[in-house]
Each structure stands twice: as C-alpha cells, then as structure tokens.
Amino acid sequence: MHVKTLCLAILSMDDASGYEIKKLLEGPFSHIHEASFGAIYPALARLQEDGLVTCEERTQEKRPDKKVYSLTQKGRFELIDELSIIPGPDRIRSDFLVLMLYAHLLPPSHIAKAIEKRLEIYRGLLGELEKGEHVPVSLGEQASAEFVRGYGTAILRAALDYIEDNRHLVEGAAFLTNPTGAKPTDSEEHPAGVAAE
Amino acid sequence: MHVKTLCLAILSMDDASGYEIKKLLEGPFSHIHEASFGAIYPALARLQEDGLVTCEERTQEKRPDKKVYSLTQKGRFELIDELSIIPGPDRIRSDFLVLMLYAHLLPPSHIAKAIEKRLEIYRGLLGELEKGEHVPVSLGEQASAEFVRGYGTAILRAALDYIEDNRHLVEGAAFLTNPTGAKPTDSEEHPAGVAAE
DNA sequence: ATTAGAATATATTACTTCGATATATTGTGC
DNA sequence: GCACAATATATCGAAGTAATATATTCTAAT
Numbered sequence: 001m002h003v004k005t006l007c008l009a010i011l012s013m014d015d016a017s018g019y020e021i022k023k024l025l026e027g028p029f030s031h032i033h034e035a036s037f038g039a040i041y042p043a044l045a046r047l048q049e050d051g052l053v054t055c056e057e058r059t060q061e062k063r064p065d066k067k068v069y070s071l072t073q074k075g076r077f078e079l080i081d082e083l084s085i086i087p088g089p090d091r092i093r094s095d096f097l098v099l100m101l102y103a104h105l106l107p108p109s110h111i112a113k114a115i116e117k118r119l120e121i122y123r124g125l126l127g128e129l130e131k132g133e134h135v136p137v138s139l140g141e142q143a144s145a146e147f148v149r150g151y152g153t154a155i156l157r158a159a160l161d162y163i164e165d166n167r168h169l170v171e172g173a174a175f176l177t178n179p180t181g182a183k184p185t186d187s188e189e190h191p192a193g194v195a196a197e
Numbered sequence: 198m199h200v201k202t203l204c205l206a207i208l209s210m211d212d213a214s215g216y217e218i219k220k221l222l223e224g225p226f227s228h229i230h231e232a233s234f235g236a237i238y239p240a241l242a243r244l245q246e247d248g249l250v251t252c253e254e255r256t257q258e259k260r261p262d263k264k265v266y267s268l269t270q271k272g273r274f275e276l277i278d279e280l281s282i283i284p285g286p287d288r289i290r291s292d293f294l295v296l297m298l299y300a301h302l303l304p305p306s307h308i309a310k311a312i313e314k315r316l317e318i319y320r321g322l323l324g325e326l327e328k329g330e331h332v333p334v335s336l337g338e339q340a341s342a343e344f345v346r347g348y349g350t351a352i353l354r355a356a357l358d359y360i361e362d363n364r365h366l367v368e369g370a371a372f373l374t375n376p377t378g379a380k381p382t383d384s385e386e387h388p389a390g391v392a393a394e
Numbered sequence: 395a396t397t398a399g400a401a402t403a404t405a406t407t408a409c410t411t412c413g414a415t416a417t418a419t420t421g422t423g424c
Numbered sequence: 425g426c427a428c429a430a431t432a433t434a435t436c437g438a439a440g441t442a443a444t445a446t447a448t449t450c451t452a453a454t
Contacts, residue, residue, distance in 0.1 A: 001290070001292040001295060002410080002411095003410080003411075005295075006295065009295055009298070009299050012299065012302065017432075017433090018432080018433070018434095019431065019432050019433075020432095023431095029298075030286070031289060031291075031294070032289070032291055032294040032295060032298065033289065033290050033291055033292075033294070033295055034288055034289065034290065035411080035412095036411065036412050036413070037412095037413095037433080037434080038411065038412055038413070038414090038434090038435080038436085039410075039411045039412070041433065041434060041435090042410090042411090042434090042435095043410095043411095060431090060432090062419085062420065062421090062431095063419075063420075063430095063431055063432070064417095064418065064419060064420090064431060064432040064433075065432075065433085066431090066432065066433090067432090067433075079299075079302070080302055080303065083295075083296055083299055083302060083303055084303065084307065085292075086310060086311050086314055087291075087292035087293040087295075087296055087311060087314075087315070088292065088318075089227070089318050089322075090289060090290065090291040090292075090293060090294075091231055091289070091290040091291075092228060092229070092230065092231065092287060092288070092289055093198070093230050093231065093287065093288040094228075094229055094230055094284075094287040094288075095198040095230075095282075095284035095285065095287075096284040096287060097228070097229040097230070097287075097345055097348065098198060098202075098203065098206055098229060098230055098280075098284075099280055099284055100341060100344055100345050100348070101206070101226075101229065101341050101342065101345045102206050102209065102276075102280055102341065103337075103340075103341045103344070104337030104338055104340070104341050105209065105276070105277055105280060106277065106280055106281065110281065113283060114283050114284060117283055117284075118284070121285075121286050125286075140300075140301030141301055143300075143301070143366045143367065143369075144297060144298050144299065144300045144301050144366070144367055145298065146366055147297055147300070147363055147366040147367045148294055148297050148298045150359065150363055150366075151294065151297070151356070151359055151360075151363075154355050154356070154358075154359040155352055155355055155356060155359075157355070158351050158352055158354070158355030159348070159351070159352060161351075162347065162348055162351040162352075163348070166344055166347055166348075169340045169341070169343055169344040169347075170340065170341055170344045172340075199439075199440095200439080200440075214403075214404090215403080215404070215405095216402065216403050216404075217403095220402095232440080232441095233440065233441050233442070234404080234405080234441095234442095235405090235406080235407085235440065235441060235442075235443090236439075236440050236441075238404065238405060238406090239405095239439090239440095240439095257402090257403090259402095259448085259449065259450090260401095260402055260403070260448075260449075261402060261403040261404075261446095261447065261448055261449085262403075262404085263402090263403065263404090264403090264404080
C-alpha cells in the first residue's frame with residue numbers, strides 16, 4: 001500500500017493537514033502503518049494534482065499556516081479501488097528482534113537495557129490504546145475502529161507477557177560466545193560441519 | 198537498521214549468498230525483518246568494498262554460479278557497533294489493518310475473504326515456526342533463536358485468536374455507510390466501486 | 395516429447411520512501 | 425531569559441521496493 005492510499009484512507013474520515021496525518025500515524029495508528037513526512041507531503045501534492053483531494057490553505061493566528069486537504073468523490077472511488085486488493089502479509093522491520101536473535105554477541109547488561117526500553121514502549125502504547133482516543137463517526141466506523149484497537153491491545157499484551165516470561169533466555173545465556181570471534185578454548189579455522197548446501 | 202547490518206548479522210552465523218539471505222528473511226525470519234533483492238545485492242557489494250565481508254565465487258555444476266560472502270573481523274566489530282544501538286519501536290506496515298479500519302467502506306464478502314486469507318497466512322507461518330528449522334551453532338545462539346521463535350509464535354497465536362473471536366465486528370457491521378456517499382435507501386448489498394481482485 | 399512453470403542465482407532500473415535538516419513561530423519548563 | 429518541545433511545511437541525498445531481465449535446471453502437465 002502506497003502512502004498516497006494511506007492519506008486517502010485517513011482523509012475519508014475527516015479533513016486533515018499533512019502534519020495531522022503524520023501525528024495520527026505516530027499515535028493511535030502506530031501499530032497499523034507508518035510513513036514519514038518526506039513521503040506524506042509529496043503524496044498529498046500528487047493527490048491534489050490528480051484531483052483526488054482538494055486543498056484549502058488556512059492562515060492561523062497563533063500557529064504556522066496549514067494546508068487542509070479534503071477527499072473528493074474521485075478520491076473516494078480511488079480509495080475503494082485500492083482497498084479492494086486482498087492484503088498480503090504485514091511488512092515488519094524489528095530492530096529489537098534482530099538484536100534479540102544476536103543477543104549472544106553483546107553483554108547481558110545491554111540486552112537487559114534494550115528489553116527494559118521495549119517493555120516501557122509497549123506499556124506506553126498499551127496505555128494509549130486502552131484510553132481509546134478515537135473519533136468514530138458512524139456505527140460502521142466505530143466497529144472497525146474497535147476491531148483494530150482490540151487487535152493492537154491483544155498483540156501488545158501477548159508481547160509484554162512473552163518478554164517478561166522469557167527474557168532470561170537472552171539475558172542469562174548471553175556472552176557464551178566471545179564477540180571478537182576469538183575462541184576461549186581452541187583455535188578457529190573451520191567451525192566444524194557447515195554443509196547446508 | 199540498514200540492510201547492510203542485517204546482512205552482517207546473518208553472515209555472523211554462517212557464510213551465505215545474497216539469494217540465501219533473502220530466503221532466510223522470507224522464511225524463518227519473516228516476522229523479524231524484511232529486505233528486497235534490490236537492497237541486499239548492493240548492500241553486499243558495498244560491504245565487500247569496505248572490507249566488512251569477503252566474497253568467494255563458487256561455480257556450481259547444476260545451479261547458477263554463486264557468490265558466497267563471509268564476515269571479516271572488521272565486519273564483526275561493525276556488527277557489534279550497530280547492535281549496540283538500543284532499538285526503537287518496530288516499524289510496521291500492515292495493509293490488513295488499514296483495510297480492517299476502513300472495513301465499512303467495502304462489502305462484507307470482501308472483508309470475509311481478506312480475513313480468511315489472513316488466517317491462512319498466519320496458520321502457515323505458525324506451522325513453519327513450530328516446526329523450528331533453525332540451525333543454531335552455540336548454546337548462546339540456541340537460546341537467542343528460541344526466544345525469537347517463541348516471540349513469533351506467541352504473537353501469531355494472539356493474532357489468530359483475536360481475529361477468530363472478533364471478526365464479526367468488521368464482517369457484520371460493514372456497509373452501514375455507503376462508500377459513494379449516496380443514501381443507502383433500498384439496496385444495501387450492491388457495492389458501487391468494487392474493482393478487480 | 396515438449397512446453398510451461400517453479401526454483402536457483404544475480405543484477406538493474408524507475409519509482410517510492412526514509413531520515414535528516416532547514417525554516418519559522420508559539421508555548422513551556424527551568 | 426533561554427533552551428526545548430510542539431506546530432507546520434518543505435526539500436534532498438541516501439536507502440529501499442517492486443518489477444523486470446538474464447540464464448540454468450528441475451518438475452509437472454499436456
């Protein structure tokens with residue numbers, strides 16, 4: 001899914017500026033889909049060019065000027081078309097899980113620190129989601145939003161529980177291997193039995 | 198985390214070609230981090246240029262030639278440096294959750310189809326993870342791999358359970374809002390803008 | 395038997411997206 | 425008073441994606 005489609009989707013609920021779209025994606029939508037300013041602003045410009053959104057410049061007194069975008073009928077049809085594609089698997093980039101997979105390369109204190117921060121992040125997100133600051137308009141939207149919010153909290157709880165119960169696997173067993181590759185016991189030339197081909 | 202770091206990490210376990218790295222990221226590592234060929238091949242070339250990996254071209258009889266990369270000492274230190282950064286939140290791009298959030302814009306049959314496919318994907322991944330085709334070398338690696346594998350299965354189970362228990366929220370309540378914006382006076386079952394799948 | 399497609403393997407290209415930075419103003423904490 | 429966070433848009437190089445091209449071998453169907 002392109003950032004353009006994501007913008008159309010968010011604008012289908014309410015008019016918004018690029019900045020507001022970004023804040024939504026950082027806040028209540030953070031477990032759904034992310035996008036950067038560098039993707040959002042050009043996407044909105046392109047959507048306007050193609051007549052899928054309109055733009056109203058609002059001069060504000062106490063804030064910088066805003067460009068508030070609104071979905072057009074054409075944009076609404078385009079959104080429906082894009083949403084008609086059956087979605088494939090989620091795309092995940094988890095630096096945390098990479099670190100956990102190579103936990104044995106780093107000192108246990110570092111792993112513990114990373115885990116503490118992860119738990120903190122997750123508890124924060126869970127708190128935000130459970131507060132439930134959603135602005136649903138229709139009954140249909142309310143049910144959809146509730147499904148997605150519930151999904152987020154279910155996954156976060158499972159992750160929190162798992163990490164708390166199993167952190168010893170990566171904190172305790174760490175550093176059995178020397179990070180420099182120099183083996184404490186014998187010399188390393190051929191790490192016995194590689195095969196795999 | 199750059200794809201370069203990801204390559205260094207995978208090579209720290211065993212020598213591999215670009216193709217093999219990609220297959221790992223599609224298979225047992227699919228819940229950890231993704232990367233495309235277009236990122237992996239240039240990354241490996243760059244790492245070789247910088248002396249972080251070495252490359253051995255293997256002419257194969259029954260397969261196309263391979264370029265097998267190995268981590269150097271310098272590369273191992275670089276990996277440790279990169280892994281020393283405390284990781285931030287996971288970056289997620291879930292077309293599925295976007296669709297669920299806007300489920301009310303599409304016919305219930307489409308949502309049901311998307312959910313069926315999602316359940317199928319998740320059951321497949323869960324099966325693969327539970328088979329546990331890992332090739333850990335040291336005890337430290339084994340514990341790390343077990344932690345990450347367990348994390349994946351815990352999240353997948355939570356997701357499966359949640360979707361099965363709550364799919365009615367998006368399948369039943371769908372289409373209370375007409376996607377065209379026109380009033381749904383008589384026929385609520387006829388979608389206006391459903392395109393190809 | 396042959397033809398089509400999947401798997402193995404690398405590489406390139408256009409396009410998209412990220413991450414960092416620049417700019418400018420107002421609000422907030424120390 | 426001064427640094428910092430928040431509001432707001434925009435740009436640009438670097439990085440990454442998705443699709444495609446090339447070439448070989450194995451497998452399955454016609």
